[in-house]
Amino acid sequence: MCVACVIDEATKAKIIAYGAKFHEVTKSPYGSDDEIGMLHLIDGTSRSAILGRADASKMFDLSVDHFVGMPGWFGAGDQPYQIWMTHTPQGEIVANTMGVSAEANELVAYSGDSISMYTHCGTHIDTFNHFGYKGQIFNGFTAQDHLGSRAWQKCGPEKHPPILARGVLLDVAGLHGLATLPPSHAVGAADITGCLKHQGVELRPGDVVLLRTGQMALWPDMAFTKNTPGLNREGAEFLAKAGAVMIGADNLTLEQTPSAHDLNFFPVHTYLLAEAGVPILEMAQLDELAAEKLYEFAFFGACIKLRGATGAPMRPVAMPLS
Structure with a gap:
């Protein structure tokens, strides 16, 4: 069933992806000064609802350690930890x-x-100023007007609230009965709907959605960074239109690499950050959740408030729901 078919018009108006146009930055329905996009769906009511169901007697740490020699994004010459x-x-x-x-x-x-270290080292979030189109980022902020000598003046991680929301794990590797997905496997709508059916869960607006590709089976070998299986644009559109407030994965880049797009070397990043207003979480440790078959949980994560940065470390945790 199409995700769009089960979301009413009032809810669609709150989901930025429904106003997106291909390879254009989206103006936020939350106002010209909006810098957090879909995180607006998290409010006092939603936080209280999920916190009231959280079982804090058991917590799952979804972050990796930082250490000299750790795998990371070095494809553009950025410094290692x-x-x-x-x-x-x-x-x-x-x-x-x-x-x-x-x-x-x-x-x-x-x-x-x-x-x-590079701000995209280890378990971290990507903010909207990380990728855009033609000198612009989400909500029409421009490099000409909003990028200083040291940092962006808009959309930095210091604007992000702590994220407390319902989390959903999509164990794509588990769906296929694999320890890790094949190199460069594209996770699209079929894998997502297959996971939802196989796991008996549903997506709801306001969710943090985490995809397990099994890449952490390679950690900390540098093979972790090569030809990553991951989300493609079709899969990203599916999740964004379902109302995800953040999308993450256990791999280096969230998305499939190398890119299948001729011009856009990061089509999922540009779509989620610039078009759909959905921040990204990368290098999450999801194997323990998958081993417990914990597909629905309370997610909590707060990033370091590095003013104007394009990314920041986060130590997310998951708690079972009662």
Whole structure:
């Protein structure tokens, strides 16, 4: 059954994807100053409803560790994750950076460190300023008017509210009886409807939808980054028109790589972020949810508020529903 056929007109008016035009940025129905898109469907009522059903006695951590040598997006020359010590107990005894007595440095064991990474490293969200069309991003904000020397002035992760919503797992690898989907497998409408039927769940407006491709079976080998099975535009349209407020996966890019589109090297990113107003979650650890056959759950995640960034780390968790 077509998703659009089971959504009434009043609800369609709240779903940005119904106003989208191919390869054009969409003006938000939530106003000219809107920077969060479909996250508007999360409100006090929806949060209270899902929180009232959440069983916090068991929690599933959906994030990966950050560590030197971890897989990541290096396809455009972006830096890998690095960490280094800035203070060590013995180093402070020698360098005395705090300007205290030798006795104090011997008493107090001081350690500190710094990190450097691409903002799309590890489990993270993609914000609307990450991809757009012809110099514009979601809601018509432009690079000419809204991009400074250091960061975007619009649509950064600092605008995102903490996300507390119903989560739905679509175990596409499990549907096919595979540990991981074949390289570059395209997850379209058939896989999605097959999962919904196989798992006995339904999509509802306001859901966070997570796709399991099985790619985490390759983690942390660099093979994780190559020829990823993932969502195609058809599948992305299906989920966006169902009213998803965020769409994520357990792979590097959410979408199928390499792109099947001649010109657009990230057709799902551009569609979801610029046309449909749906933020993206990538590199989520979903194997434990799949092993428990937990296809419906309470999802909670809050990203780091990196002002104006195009992405930010998130540590999402899932809780069973009572």
